[in-house]
Amino acid sequence: MAEDVVWMDWRSKELGTRIRVALWLHGEIGEGKRFSKQQLRKAIPDVEQVDRRMRDLRPAGWVIKTYRDMASLSPDELFLEKIGTHIWEPGQRSIGLRAISGKVRREVMERDKHRCVRCGISAGEAYSDDLDSSARLTLGHVTPHRHGSAAQLEDLVTECARCNETAKHLTGVQFSAEQVWDRIQELPKKEKAKLLSWMAADRRPMSDTEQAWANYRQLPAVHREALSKRLGLVLSAGEG
Ligand SMILES: [Zn+2]
Structure with a gap:
């Protein structure tokens, strides 16, 4: 149990932002107290738009008032009126999170x-930096979501x-910015330009080959094996 207490710290980057914000409000502010957005951003500085994550606590029963709800608050101030579900506790984590339907999940992945x-x-x-790893796909939000409506x-x-x-990711295998820069510098000019476009879009577009590969990866092993043989035969026969 003692280990759990240490781990359940709002400073822990291992935890999701929503949980960190809840722990911080619970441990450092407390019900009936006011705090500023600046305090929150200072406490959890490594996360962008941390105040939006705080709003995600509302569907879990947390009442956080802004200057729009309370005339005595300044625009940068907030008031923690009620601590809701302890979402850091086991079994409580998904409370108040917007559910994504199986249909939407499948459509997004497709x-x-x-x-x-x-x-x-x-x-x-x-x-590529951890050959024993196995990627798991999940859904992310394009922009931090508004609570209440369905995803x-x-x-x-x-x-x-x-x-x-x-x-x-930051706590796992990683390279320094300089190491990454060295690698970038070694790329031919054309590849550098391509990389820059990926950076601008914050996504990597797929080539036709990669798309075929992704589809192939979705097949059961027996079909993959058959397709691999078939392609081998086609190429060795000099067809294309
Ligand atoms: Zn990824």
Whole structure:
């Protein structure tokens, strides 16, 4: 249990932002107290738009008032009126999260060709920096979502668990910015330009070959084996 207490710290980057915000409000602010957005951003500085994640607590029964609800608050101030569900506790984590229907999940994955739109990996494939790994695909939000409404197709993208949880990724295998830059510099000019376009879009578009590969990866092993043989035969026969 003692281990759990240490792990359940709002400073822990292993935790999801929504849980970190809840732990911070619970442990550092408390019911009936006011706090500023700046305090929150200072407490959890490594996350973008942390105040939006705070709003995601409302469907879990947390009452956080803004200056629009309370005349005595300044625009940067908030008031924690009620602490809702302890979403850091086991079994409580998904409370108040918007459910994504199985249909929407399937449609998003199909639209994105069953690949992570950020890094291009497909399900079950190993990351190039960790050959023992096996990518798991999940859904991410294009923009931090508004609570209340159901998640729609256009709000969602397919992401691997690693790209989805940047904080977790940071604690795993990684390269320094300089190491990455060295690698970038070695690329031919044309490839550099391609990489820059990926950076601008924050996603890696797929070539026809990669698309075929992603579709192939979705097949059961027995079909993969058959297709691999078939392609081998076609190529060795000099067809194309
Ligand atoms: Zn990815």
